Amino acid sequence: MSVRATSFAPAPALLALAAAVAFAGAWVAPGQESRPIAKADEGIEFDAIARARIARLSPLGAPPADPTNAFADDPRAAVLGHRLFFDTQLGGDSKISCAHCHDPERAFSDGKTLAEGVGRATRNAPGLINVAHQRWFFWDGRADSLWAQALQPIENPVEMAGDRVAVVHRLAADETLRREYEAIFGALPAREGWPRHARPDPKGGALDAAWSSMREADRERVDRVFANVGKALAAYQRKLVGGTSAFDRFARGLAQGDAAAIASLEPAAQRGLALFLGKGNCRTCHSGPLLSDGEFHDLQLRPFGGGERVDPARLAAIDLVLADPFNALGPHSDDRGPNASEHLRFLARGSELWGAIRTPTLRNVARTAPYMDQGQLPDLRAVLRFYSTREGAAPAGHHQESVLKPLELSDAEIADLEAFLLSLTDEPLDARWLEPPP
Amino acid sequence: MDRARRPSLTPSSTAARGVRGIRAAWVLAALSASSLAAQVDDATDGAAGLARVNTKLGGCALTIPGLQEPTGVASLADGGWVIVESAGPRLCLFDAQGKRGASFGDQLLLEPRDVALLPSDAEGKLANGFVVSDMGRHALFVFAADGEHLATIGKRGAGDGCLNMPDGLDVAGGRIAVADTQNQRVALFDLRGGWLGAWGGPDELRAPTDVVFGAEGDCFVADGIGQRVLRLDPSGKQVAAFGTPGPNPGQFAGPTGVFWRAGLLHVVDRDNSRVQVFDAAGALDNWYGIHALRPREGDGKLHYPLRVALNADGSRAAVVEPVEGRMQVLGPVDPSLPVLAPLPALPPSHFGGAVDADGGLLVTAEPSIPRVQLWRMQDGEPIEITNFGTYGEGSGQMLWPADVALDARARRIYVADSGSARISVFDFRFEPSEETGFDPERARFVLQRDLSRGLDGKDAAQRIDPQGLWRDAEGGICVADPRNRAVWRFDAGLTKGERVATRADWLEPVDGCVGRVADAGATRAEDWVVDRLGGRVVSLHDGRTVAKGFRRPAAALFASNGVLLVSDSAADAILGVDLSGQRAEPIVLAQGPGLGPDQVTRPRGLAELAGGRFVAIDWANHRGVIRALDGKFQRAFGSRLFLVATFAAQTEKQAEPASTLGPAPRPAPFDAAAVPSSAPWHGTQRLISNDGRFAVFVRPTPDPIQERQTFSLEIFVTARAQPDVLLSGLDLRVDAAMPEHGHGINVVPKTTRLGDGHFRVEGTRLHMPGRWEVYVDLREGTRSERAQWTLELD
Numbered sequence A: 001m002s003v004r005a006t007s008f009a010p011a012p013a014l015l016a017l018a019a020a021v022a023f024a025g026a027w028v029a030p031g032q033e034s035r036p037i038a039k040a041d042e043g044i045e046f047d048a049i050a051r052a053r054i055a056r057l058s059p060l061g062a063p064p065a066d067p068t069n070a071f072a073d074d075p076r077a078a079v080l081g082h083r084l085f086f087d088t089q090l091g092g093d094s095k096i097s098c099a100h101c102h103d104p105e106r107a108f109s110d111g112k113t114l115a116e117g118v119g120r121a122t123r124n125a126p127g128l129i130n131v132a133h134q135r136w137f138f139w140d141g142r143a144d145s146l147w148a149q150a151l152q153p154i155e156n157p158v159e160m161a162g163d164r165v166a167v168v169h170r171l172a173a174d175e176t177l178r179r180e181y182e183a184i185f186g187a188l189p190a191r192e193g194w195p196r197h198a199r200p201d202p203k204g205g206a207l208d209a210a211w212s213s214m215r216e217a218d219r220e221r222v223d224r225v226f227a228n229v230g231k232a233l234a235a236y237q238r239k240l241v242g243g244t245s246a247f248d249r250f251a252r253g254l255a256q257g258d259a260a261a262i263a264s265l266e267p268a269a270q271r272g273l274a275l276f277l278g279k280g281n282c283r284t285c286h287s288g289p290l291l292s293d294g295e296f297h298d299l300q301l302r303p304f305g306g307g308e309r310v311d312p313a314r315l316a317a318i319d320l321v322l323a324d325p326f327n328a329l330g331p332h333s334d335d336r337g338p339n340a341s342e343h344l345r346f347l348a349r350g351s352e353l354w355g356a357i358r359t360p361t362l363r364n365v366a367r368t369a370p371y372m373d374q375g376q377l378p379d380l381r382a383v384l385r386f387y388s389t390r391e392g393a394a395p396a397g398h399h400q401e402s403v404l405k406p407l408e409l410s411d412a413e414i415a416d417l418e419a420f421l422l423s424l425t426d427e428p429l430d431a432r433w434l435e436p437p438p
Numbered sequence B: 001m002d003r004a005r006r007p008s009l010t011p012s013s014t015a016a017r018g019v020r021g022i023r024a025a026w027v028l029a030a031l032s033a034s035s036l037a038a039q040v041d042d043a044t045d046g047a048a049g050l051a052r053v054n055t056k057l058g059g060c061a062l063t064i065p066g067l068q069e070p071t072g073v074a075s076l077a078d079g080g081w082v083i084v085e086s087a088g089p090r091l092c093l094f095d096a097q098g099k100r101g102a103s104f105g106d107q108l109l110l111e112p113r114d115v116a117l118l119p120s121d122a123e124g125k126l127a128n129g130f131v132v133s134d135m136g137r138h139a140l141f142v143f144a145a146d147g148e149h150l151a152t153i154g155k156r157g158a159g160d161g162c163l164n165m166p167d168g169l170d171v172a173g174g175r176i177a178v179a180d181t182q183n184q185r186v187a188l189f190d191l192r193g194g195w196l197g198a199w200g201g202p203d204e205l206r207a208p209t210d211v212v213f214g215a216e217g218d219c220f221v222a223d224g225i226g227q228r229v230l231r232l233d234p235s236g237k238q239v240a241a242f243g244t245p246g247p248n249p250g251q252f253a254g255p256t257g258v259f260w261r262a263g264l265l266h267v268v269d270r271d272n273s274r275v276q277v278f279d280a281a282g283a284l285d286n287w288y289g290i291h292a293l294r295p296r297e298g299d300g301k302l303h304y305p306l307r308v309a310l311n312a313d314g315s316r317a318a319v320v321e322p323v324e325g326r327m328q329v330l331g332p333v334d335p336s337l338p339v340l341a342p343l344p345a346l347p348p349s350h351f352g353g354a355v356d357a358d359g360g361l362l363v364t365a366e367p368s369i370p371r372v373q374l375w376r377m378q379d380g381e382p383i384e385i386t387n388f389g390t391y392g393e394g395s396g397q398m399l400w401p402a403d404v405a406l407d408a409r410a411r412r413i414y415v416a417d418s419g420s421a422r423i424s425v426f427d428f429r430f431e432p433s434e435e436t437g438f439d440p441e442r443a444r445f446v447l448q449r450d451l452s453r454g455l456d457g458k459d460a461a462q463r464i465d466p467q468g469l470w471r472d473a474e475g476g477i478c479v480a481d482p483r484n485r486a487v488w489r490f491d492a493g494l495t496k497g498e499r500v501a502t503r504a505d506w507l508e509p510v511d512g513c514v515g516r517v518a519d520a521g522a523t524r525a526e527d528w529v530v531d532r533l534g535g536r537v538v539s540l541h542d543g544r545t546v547a548k549g550f551r552r553p554a555a556a557l558f559a560s561n562g563v564l565l566v567s568d569s570a571a572d573a574i575l576g577v578d579l580s581g582q583r584a585e586p587i588v589l590a591q592g593p594g595l596g597p598d599q600v601t602r603p604r605g606l607a608e609l610a611g612g613r614f615v616a617i618d619w620a621n622h623r624g625v626i627r628a629l630d631g632k633f634q635r636a637f638g639s640r641l642f643l644v645a646t647f648a649a650q651t652e653k654q655a656e657p658a659s660t661l662g663p664a665p666r667p668a669p670f671d672a673a674a675v676p677s678s679a680p681w682h683g684t685q686r687l688i689s690n691d692g693r694f695a696v697f698v699r700p701t702p703d704p705i706q707e708r709q710t711f712s713l714e715i716f717v718t719a720r721a722q723p724d725v726l727l728s729g730l731d732l733r734v735d736a737a738m739p740e741h742g743h744g745i746n747v748v749p750k751t752t753r754l755g756d757g758h759f760r761v762e763g764t765r766l767h768m769p770g771r772w773e774v775y776v777d778l779r780e781g782t783r784s785e786r787a788q789w790t791l792e793l794d
Helices: A012-020 A022-026 A048-055 A075-084 A146-155 A164-173 A174-183 A206-213 A214-235 A246-256 A268-279 A314-323 A381-388 A409-424 B013-017 B034-035 B643-649
Strands: A037-039 A041-047 B057-064 B069-074 B081-087 B090-094 B100-103 B112-117 B130-134 B139-143 B151-152 B166-172 B175-180 B186-190 B195-200 B207-212 B218-222 B228-232 B239-244 B256-259 B264-269 B273-278 B283-288 B309-310 B317-321 B328-331 B353-356 B363-366 B371-378 B381-388 B399-408 B413-416 B422-428 B443-448 B468-471 B475-480 B485-488 B497-502 B510-521 B522-531 B536-539 B544-547 B553-559 B563-568 B571-577 B588-592 B603-609 B613-618 B623-628 B633-638 B685-688 B696-701 B709-721 B722-726 B729-738 B750-755 B758-763 B770-779 B783-792
Touching: A022 B081, A041 A268, A048 A268, A048 B239, A075 A174, A075 A214, A146 A164, A146 A214, A164 A174, A164 A214, A174 A214, A246 A268, A246 B317, A268 A409, B013 B623, B069 B130, B069 B309, B069 B317, B069 B328, B081 B112, B090 B112, B100 B399, B130 B166, B139 B166, B175 B207, B175 B218, B186 B207, B195 B218, B195 B228, B218 B256, B218 B264, B228 B256, B256 B309, B264 B309, B264 B729, B273 B758, B353 B613, B363 B399, B363 B603, B371 B399, B371 B413, B381 B443, B399 B475, B413 B468, B468 B510, B475 B510, B485 B510, B522 B553, B522 B603, B536 B553, B563 B603, B571 B603, B588 B623, B685 B783, B696 B770, B696 B783, B709 B729, B729 B758
Parallel strands: B069 B112, B112 B166, B166 B207, B207 B256, B353 B399, B353 B603, B399 B468, B510 B553, B553 B603
Antiparallel strands: A037 A041, B057 B328, B069 B081, B081 B090, B090 B100, B112 B130, B130 B139, B139 B151, B166 B175, B175 B186, B186 B195, B207 B218, B218 B228, B228 B239, B256 B264, B264 B273, B273 B283, B309 B317, B317 B328, B353 B363, B363 B371, B371 B381, B399 B413, B413 B422, B422 B443, B443 B783, B468 B475, B475 B485, B485 B497, B510 B522, B522 B536, B536 B544, B553 B563, B563 B571, B571 B588, B603 B613, B613 B623, B623 B633, B685 B696, B696 B709, B709 B722, B709 B758, B729 B770, B750 B758, B770 B783
């Protein structure tokens, strides 16, 4: 990316002022461009600009606090969440737990194109390692917290096909779940006269009718327990953090001048990193320690199985997240203050968000094939080739952003970029979180 | 439009098979409403609403060609249709085989737009009659079934019982509902013409184009500029709205027709060349129609479709296309035919009607995207050097840029946004010596004047509709306003404005130009107005008719050779009138319809280029055409088709005259010493607004601004000339964009007013590395001005 002179450059007097005042970091110093030097068989010598860019990608650090979940870092909630995550009775068919589609063996993804729960979903099941670092959840970002996200698959008819009233019954019926729940959140509500199954459904139906038949105070009690289940599931998922990849060791080594640590990244991966920061423009969207800008972009990718693109994705999700009773501004949020609800308060609704999907993290990407929101691309090579040629992309509309141009990468460059992506795999997580609880 | 009658006759397969224009065997087994409706896949990832789009209509069963600008259609009980031929002007009956029958109304109508059937149980002669909206007469005309004129409803105005440019209409439950476009409402009358009230209004509707009653008395309104469809309950309260601007499924580019049948709403999405079908809740069910690329191309391919009417069981959709002068009747897709994938986006060469040229540069505007393009002339060929325009009502955004004007000396582009009733001004960087390519950051927004509440900004009923715009001889800006049948004049900085003149005998002022007349041995400049419906060009100076006899003139240009050029849209012609009186008959410079080098189809804007040339927008061919002033074809740019390349290859390179572009815009001078050291804004980052009115002092937190990190800004605003006093009476907004990527920010920053000229803005977030422009927009009454800075985040 070349840097042109600032448009409408300020008059010299103003420029002098600009240099003098605190904006200095914000104004452009023309000609700034990283030019890493390749050294045969030894990787790359990264210049100061490249080093600064690398320092913005690592270390990962601890997940940001979630003030909307008062139990986010409560170890008892993590234990309960762990139990719930593997609980096959949480959904509607006694077989499907969260772990069904989020398999610890596959970095908590499922290896399938479209997720398969009770039925077949319309999007790919993403991996969950480092999920606590995300700003938005689901591919379209229709949840604004990890705990609000955790609730939707339980009730989705093609995922776990359960309902929130049955979840309360389940907690009450299982001695361990009940004890652990009540130790954290207090007594479960009395359930006399409740239906076995009920949930709200804007499309109507028997479950919705059962839900409507319940007293409002009882519905509120159910929602409270349901929200707490989400908060416990979130507390568990906050344990699934890494930041221990070869790339992280390399970045630390680079910052500290530790040659051995620098050597953690093989030469091909180092060349790939240089491409990632330079020609590939990957860091335009895959930025920050999560290697994701946390925002939404339209790749103009055709849907799984081909055909016309019909999914408005982010554009539709904005209304959904604003209407979600479990969002940061809802009654079950533990902090409805301006900082906790910042995402919602300033949310823009623009028609250019049609078809936009969330930038996924690239950490552990090697373990979560197939790729993209519907698993359209089988492996990393296919993804890199897509960005290289843009082959198969639907034509862009006039409203769509124009970030993506064919990169025209050579086979060697694709191999180097793939080597870099492979270096983003974390060390194995604490084994006790990967197995069902005893 | 057609709900009152219940057609009883079903078309027989043998009858239909014999009809001219039939594409495939007509499948009689019509699809039931339930099979059409059950298309939304329930198995969604949450409620993303993924519709399995399955186009059920699209096979062309019948084409009725040779219509004179058909703008409305209703299905008759006998399987035929009544069609509004706007350029007739008349109503015409057609039977189920497409054979023309009786026609009527030509003595009364001026610019009819739509038709609805009156119920069979209506009183007396009203039974089975027709009601027709007339945009030119600002009234509804009621006819008996035999064509006898029974009544005229409404008159031009804004009050009860009045209409201003009525468009689509429907009749149900004893009520006539009509899209009262310029009053931004749905007007309601009973069948005898009694006023029942109005729904909508400027807050809900930008430009209603059509209306239809749905089930249970609900009503759907298409908003052609709001790019959405509103659903109103039987009391007129808005209960839902769906659609956003764009080319994707569920989005709209100028919806102009709505029709309810069998539980589904069909919406004609004009500039996307398709009809989209929704359920009552607004979920997309399917769509039909794709963009016709060649002239007269049909067979289910559409070109600016305007309205649709379905038969009783919803198995056939009659779609009128005024530009092509035809109606296509679409039936079920023949499964043996290949599936035609709809184009997901408008072809890149769509041009709106607007063009201007000055100093070796050219500017065009396409309303439906919306987009303004700036071109340089190089060797006789326009080369695009930048474009701008995002849909919205914020500063620098636009809803429907209807016209543009270019001032090369001041390097300014004026944009008349008919959609939001504003004039916006942009300036640009460009050096004629540059080896230029495209640069997305070349132009910037400077200022705007809001006209949506009249000149003084006080009353929405006084809204000015800026359809046409031209620079007068003194450098002022003239605005043609068909809503008020007025012309307004502003100074170049849009600070002062006045109504120039209103003449009751103007029917529809849409554009104008500067003319020159001999006066006491010298020549004097005066402004001439194009009166579209009046078919003439009128002097603003003394009201005399300069030239007349045109059918629907869209634009005029008084060229340096003394010839008045007029693009006559309805006549598909560009005509030259020699005002020196040497030739009485107009010279035909181009005549269509057609795509040949000497043809034009629905021509619009005109502008003179240096070197004895002019450029005309050949609107329906999606191209601009450059000709010598004598009419000789030189070059076309853009196009519906690839023919441009062929034409261009025959054209020799042509040297361009020296540019008369003025110097690059400079920041206005500022006396930094005048900021008192005691002022809280002393020593902060300073911006001078793009037109020099304001000095803006900005302090970010955290500082410096970081990628992906939400920041707040404390902002002080003074007049540039008086930087020691904060200004009162200001409204302030902050926005940001990455012109290089063509997108803005995903947040809406919130402004808190801390005191006079003192604001805090929270929630701004720049989510990517790269070059960002951050904007501070300041509104003072009806006028807004922008201050901005560029920053690079690494």
